[in-house]
Amino acid sequence: MRQSNVGWLFLAPASLILFVVGFVPFLYILYVGFFDWNTNAVDPGLRWAGLQNYRSLVFDPTFLNSLTRTLVFAFIVVVSELLLGYVLARALMADRLPGRQFFRTIHTLPIVVAPIAVGATWRLLCVPGLGILPHYMKLWFGIDYNISTNAYHAFGTAILMDIWHWTPFVTLSLMAGLTALPKEPLEQAQIDGGNKLQIFWYVIVPMLKPVLLTTVFIRLMDALRSVDEIWMLTKGGPAEATRFIGLHIWINVFPKTDYGYGAAMSLLTLYVTIVLSWLLFVAMTGRKGGAQ
Amino acid sequence: MNSFVKAAGAGFIALGLLNSTALAQDSWWKTAAQPLQGATIRGISESTPASKYVEQVLGPKFTAETGIKVEFEATSWDQMYDKAIKDMEANTGIYDFVYIEQDIVYTYLARNFLVDITKSLADNPKIASPDFKPDNFTTFLNYFKDPKSGDVMGVPMEAFIKPYLYRKDLFDDPAIQKAYKDATGADLKPATTHEEYTQIAKFFTEYGKDKELWGSTVQAASSHPASFYEFFESIAPTFGVYNWGIDGTTFAASVANGGQMNSDAAKKALNYWVGLLQYAPPESTSSTWDEVAGSFAAGRAAQGLVYGENAAWIATDANKSTVVGKVGVALPPVEPGVMEAAEAGKGYIGYYDGGAFGIPHSSKNKDAALLFLQYIGQPSVQTDWALAGSRIVMNSTYDDPKIVEQDKAMNGYYSLMREDGKLFAGAPPYPFHAQVLQVAAPFIYKAIVGEIKPDEALDQAAAAAEAELQKLGYRK
Numbered sequence: 001m002r003q004s005n006v007g008w009l010f011l012a013p014a015s016l017i018l019f020v021v022g023f024v025p026f027l028y029i030l031y032v033g034f035f036d037w038n039t040n041a042v043d044p045g046l047r048w049a050g051l052q053n054y055r056s057l058v059f060d061p062t063f064l065n066s067l068t069r070t071l072v073f074a075f076i077v078v079v080s081e082l083l084l085g086y087v088l089a090r091a092l093m094a095d096r097l098p099g100r101q102f103f104r105t106i107h108t109l110p111i112v113v114a115p116i117a118v119g120a121t122w123r124l125l126c127v128p129g130l131g132i133l134p135h136y137m138k139l140w141f142g143i144d145y146n147i148s149t150n151a152y153h154a155f156g157t158a159i160l161m162d163i164w165h166w167t168p169f170v171t172l173s174l175m176a177g178l179t180a181l182p183k184e185p186l187e188q189a190q191i192d193g194g195n196k197l198q199i200f201w202y203v204i205v206p207m208l209k210p211v212l213l214t215t216v217f218i219r220l221m222d223a224l225r226s227v228d229e230i231w232m233l234t235k236g237g238p239a240e241a242t243r244f245i246g247l248h249i250w251i252n253v254f255p256k257t258d259y260g261y262g263a264a265m266s267l268l269t270l271y272v273t274i275v276l277s278w279l280l281f282v283a284m285t286g287r288k289g290g291a292q
Numbered sequence: 293m294n295s296f297v298k299a300a301g302a303g304f305i306a307l308g309l310l311n312s313t314a315l316a317q318d319s320w321w322k323t324a325a326q327p328l329q330g331a332t333i334r335g336i337s338e339s340t341p342a343s344k345y346v347e348q349v350l351g352p353k354f355t356a357e358t359g360i361k362v363e364f365e366a367t368s369w370d371q372m373y374d375k376a377i378k379d380m381e382a383n384t385g386i387y388d389f390v391y392i393e394q395d396i397v398y399t400y401l402a403r404n405f406l407v408d409i410t411k412s413l414a415d416n417p418k419i420a421s422p423d424f425k426p427d428n429f430t431t432f433l434n435y436f437k438d439p440k441s442g443d444v445m446g447v448p449m450e451a452f453i454k455p456y457l458y459r460k461d462l463f464d465d466p467a468i469q470k471a472y473k474d475a476t477g478a479d480l481k482p483a484t485t486h487e488e489y490t491q492i493a494k495f496f497t498e499y500g501k502d503k504e505l506w507g508s509t510v511q512a513a514s515s516h517p518a519s520f521y522e523f524f525e526s527i528a529p530t531f532g533v534y535n536w537g538i539d540g541t542t543f544a545a546s547v548a549n550g551g552q553m554n555s556d557a558a559k560k561a562l563n564y565w566v567g568l569l570q571y572a573p574p575e576s577t578s579s580t581w582d583e584v585a586g587s588f589a590a591g592r593a594a595q596g597l598v599y600g601e602n603a604a605w606i607a608t609d610a611n612k613s614t615v616v617g618k619v620g621v622a623l624p625p626v627e628p629g630v631m632e633a634a635e636a637g638k639g640y641i642g643y644y645d646g647g648a649f650g651i652p653h654s655s656k657n658k659d660a661a662l663l664f665l666q667y668i669g670q671p672s673v674q675t676d677w678a679l680a681g682s683r684i685v686m687n688s689t690y691d692d693p694k695i696v697e698q699d700k701a702m703n704g705y706y707s708l709m710r711e712d713g714k715l716f717a718g719a720p721p722y723p724f725h726a727q728v729l730q731v732a733a734p735f736i737y738k739a740i741v742g743e744i745k746p747d748e749a750l751d752q753a754a755a756a757a758e759a760e761l762q763k764l765g766y767r768k
Contacts, residue, residue, distance in 0.1 A: 039381070040399060040724055042765030062734075129574030148514045148578035149741045237515020238577070239737040254374060256730040 033263040040257050053264035062240065063265060066248040067272065073155070073244060074223035077162045081219060082212075084163065085170025089178055092171065108168045115165070119232025122161045126233070133157075147234060151241035154234050158242050161229060166222070170215055177211030178204075213284050217277060224273050245269050324419050324663060325358035331660040332361040335649065336376050337391035339366040340601050342450035342681030346668065350677070354667045360660045369580075376652075380405045385654040388661040392446045393647040394435050395719030400650070401438060401445065402723035407651040410443035412662055419659055424666035428686050435718050436648045446648030447665040450683035452600025453709050453716045454526050454643045458482050459594050460620035460703060462496070471499065482595075482622040486530070486564050489595070489625045493571035496594035507571035509584045509596025514740045518580035520733040523565055525643040525719060526597050530626040531561035534639055535720035536728070538757065543767040546754040553732075553754035554747075557627075562746035566739055577740060589613040597624055599645060600705065604682030607702040621705045623712060631715075640717035646683065684709065724764055731756040 033053055035046040057063050091097060092104050110118070125133045128146045137145035147154040185207065189199045205212070227246040230236065236243035236251075243251075249269065253262035337343035343366045351362035367375070376390040380403075392400055400406050413420040426433060426444050436446035462468055463480055472480040472495055483489035493507030500506060511522035524536045537545060537553030544551040552558060569576060573592045575583060585602035587593050591614045598606070605612050607619040623631075624642050633639035649668070651661045667673070675692045678684050682705065689695055690710050699706040719725065732753040739749035761767035 036763075038727070038764060039403060040727055040764065044403070127575055128578055134574075146574065146577070151741070151743075235513075235515040237513075237737055238741040239514060239743050240734055243515075251730060254378075255726050257727070 029263045029266055032259055033267050035260045037260040038256075038258050046260070049260060053261050054268065056261065057264055057268055062243075063245075063248065065240065066243050066245050067269070069155075069241075069243070070224055070226075070245040071272075071276075073159065073162075073226070074220055076159055077166070077223050078216060078219045080159070080163050081167045081170045082216065084167050085174055085215075088167065088171040089174040093175060093178060108172060110165050111168050111172075113165070115229040116232055118161065118165050119229040122157065122229075123233050126157055148238050151238060154238055154241050158226075158230055158233060161233060162223065162226065165229070166219060170219065173211055173215040174208070177208050181207050209284060213281070216280065216284075220276065220280065221273060224269070224276075320421065320423075321354075321357045321663070321667065322359075324421070325360055325660070328657075328660045328663070329359045331657050332363060333388040333655075333657050333660045333664055334363045334365070334386060335389040335391075335661075335664075336365045336367065336372055336387050337449075337649075338369045338372045338393070338647075340450060340681065341605060342601060342677065342683045343391065345677050345680040346449065349680070350668050350673060353673075354664055357667075358663065360663065362664060380652045380654055383654045385652075385656040387652060388655040388657045389649045389651050389665060391449075391647050392436065392650045394432075394645060395725055397436055397446065397648075398721045398723050399725050405650075405652055406445045407653055407655070407658060407662075408438065408441070408443045409445060409447065409651070409662065409665065410441075412651075412658065413666075416659065416662075419663055419666075421663075421666040421670070423670040423672070428671055428688065429669075430685060430687055430713075432644070432646060432685055436650070439721075446650035447669045448646065448648045448685040449668060450601060450681060451644070451646030451685050452603070452683055453713055454597055454599050454624075454645060455603070455705060455708060456482065456622045456624045457588060457596055457598045457603070457606070458620045458622065459591075459615065459618055461615075461618035462594055463620060468499065471495075482620060483625040484623075485625050486627065490564070490568065490571075492595060493568060497571040500594070504592055506573045506593050507595070508568050509579070509587050509593040509598065510565065510568050510572040510576040511579055511581060511584045511597070512565075512569060512572070512576050512740050513580050513583075514577045514737045516580050517729055517733055519740060520729055520736050521643075522597070523562060523736055526624065527565045528558055528561045529640050529642060529717075530624055530630055531557045531564075532627060532630050532633065532639060533558045533561060534717075536722075536732075536757075537754070538720070538722070538728070538761075540720065543758075543761045545757040545761070546751075549758065551754060551758075553757060554750040558750050559747045562736075562739060562750055566746050569740070589615060591615050597642070600709065601645075601682060603702055603705045604679070604698065607705070608698065617701070619703060621703050621708055623708070623715065634715040637714075640715060642716045644713060644716035644718050646685070646718075724761065724766060727760055727764060728757050731760045 032046070034049060034051070036049040036052070037046045038044070088107065092100060092107070094100070097103070113121075125131050126145075126147045128134055128148055134145045137143040145153055147157050181204065185203055186199060189203045194202070225246045226244050227250060230242055230244055230247055234242045236247045245265075249262055249265050252258045252265060256262075335346075337346070343364075347364040347366050351364050355361055365375075372391060373396070376387060379386045380390070380400075392406070410426075429448055430451065432448050432451040433444065436444060436448060438445055463482065469480045472478070472492075475495055475498075476491055478488070478491070480492070483492055489508070495507065496505060497507040512519045528534075528537065533552050533555060537551055537555065537558050539545075539551050542550055545553040547555050573587050575587060579587065581599045581602075584596060585598055585606060588596055588598050589602075589606045589612060603619075603621065606615060607613070608616060610616045626641050630639060630641060634641045649665055651658055651665065655661055671686055671688055674684075674686050674689045675694050678689050678692075678695055679698055682702070684690060684695070684706060690706060695706060722728065735744070735749040735753040735756065738744045739746045744752070758767060
């Protein structure tokens, strides 16, 4: 009993900070979401709107398109990074790879670059008429690559940029997970005559599940709230082709000062993120939560 | 001998008087700043040639004279607004002076963000500099006065028109003139109508195929407000569509309700402007005001509408520009009748841009900031500032010999601004500036990338603007 009290005492400062910086703003946003509040309106104060903001969101094509676009983006980048990350992890663990340590160091460099700098660098690479990518796409493939007019080019580039930036994180996580796997089950599976695919699917994946789950959760949540990289690369364009939900919320809350509607958007997005994470958890573990 | 002594004595007395006067003048700032010694003021501005001069020259000079430290942040346009507005909204007091662009001043006034400079100086005459006189400024100052009291709320730091720049060397080249005549049957001269402008753009795009030269710049960033601004503030007025096509009384945007945003004239304007993209460098769809200036300075366009803040360095700075000595300046091309309307004071032909520094109510060093704003509002600092940033905010600056000299190198940009500045206008006095911009701009972006036709874009923009104005309570 005494030990338990001491534990709570140690946890108290962190819990208090989390409550103040996490839960209090959440309650505030929940509150603001029930009001029509724009400081540039004729009446700049809070006006009770009930559930009107949420009702409007359900019929707002810009919001819904933005949310759909974000989900597609998140799905593609998370799956790609997972697959590529696994391949790279295995490659970087292979004893036969010459200069393994050097590549391990090099390949982690993108993680340490700030997202805003990553976005700026990719933008410089892609400026139509001047960037190196449009130049070589035209020279080698005859493609008029233009992220400021072609929605597919912009969306594809946003995906590539995210994969370039975050695959090393997945690689590192999976390398840690793979290194920690016990050798006995793998050897046993080989003795039993399992081929490489069977060993991967029936032995490695189940044992790697906790690491996979954590990595996917982190990457999914990050992908759903991409703002700064995209802002630097395309500013959400061309038109609204890369206006992901984080950027859309930012535009509504800050330049447009539509605080009530922006708060409702944030909450709905949070809800979608939680539901997605829960579905993923159930799908990957076969449990419905709450299990030990 | 006697007369020599008398003359020498008189000379010494005169010299002494002169010295004491000079000392007294030099020490005014120091005396006024005495109670504020050790203070630090922080300011934020968009990074422009004029604001960089404040950061690199005027700030340090003020510190040397007064002992008040100036920390100045020159950042991007988006960041500047984001940070300044958040600071003023939250009342945090991080910034002691902020850049107020002409088009945002009405929002700032409506939200009571700014300190009344006239009143503050009247209340505290000890820090009211004898060298700071609002009457010295051009009429651009009027944009920064409280419409109710007439008090000054911001000290102008830059002002410029958005003129039509063209490559004088190309336009004056006899071989090119002949080729143009052969191709079009017309003489090659700066365009005065949109048809002429398009014809010239088309010609130079053909001519420049292998020379990395295109017919026109277009500020058509497909996801940045710069394109909205170029269309509504520089192009639409030349077709007779003013104030973004929004009626200033009823706040109607659509023709059906009495607005002009989707009028035939507006649609003709947007079709013309989007049509110019085929004659523009490929970077145009990602070009804001800075990139347009960069494209012109790199010699990639034969003509274009370029913000005047860039006119000086494009025309004179060989370190940054490849077209030094090759730049001509003229008024933008217009539709028939628009120039006459502007001359009669019933319209305008382009954007008179600029900004001022104001003091937020949230500032914790208002007196020190007031001193600094007066310091940069002295006539004595204006000339060198104008040379560095092609900005003029005082009438006397135009007549300075250094400016007259630079005006020649710029082919008369300052003369154009002085004589025809009255034909240009700032943004309309809307406190809902950012809100309408955010809802209407995406339709302009869609027209740029060809997602929808220009006519549809303006119909949808007008509907969205009216819906937003209704939501904000301006439109009943």
